[in-house]
Amino acid sequence: MLRFSDTVHGVDLPNNAMLPPFDDAWVTSWGAERRDGIYVSRPMTLQVFHTRLLEHAKCNNVTERFGVTRDTGAPAVSDGILWGVASWGIRKLCGTERFPAMFSYLASKSNLDFLTNGTQILMSDKRHYPYPDNLFNNRAETTPPSTTS
16 A cells, blocks of 8 residues: 655646646656666665756657666656656667657546546546655755756
């Protein structure tokens, strides 16, 4: 049984009224360690990394960090809301600058309808869980420096 605590939180699902921030997100996954294209081990500690959400029109432009193969199902959370779930990537190149991991966007109408029909629960405008991003004290280390003029 999962027990919520100061360090274990749930996340909210998006609803029709919410728009993604197209900003930063946190992805957690067990992943796999890879050397020279060969998977050598599976980490014993849950991995957490910072990434950026992209608008569909900009999805072909790649940012600095994305998930890797064996992260399928990994959640992408921003502001305590689950915006996406890791779906696929190009096996040996996934996670490199030219080949990002792809996430299914949960706030699309078809995905929200699927979740509502499957769970028989309407998505609420109310937030149920606290904003968890403050749990990650390495944010400054993983956020790219700002480029102000």
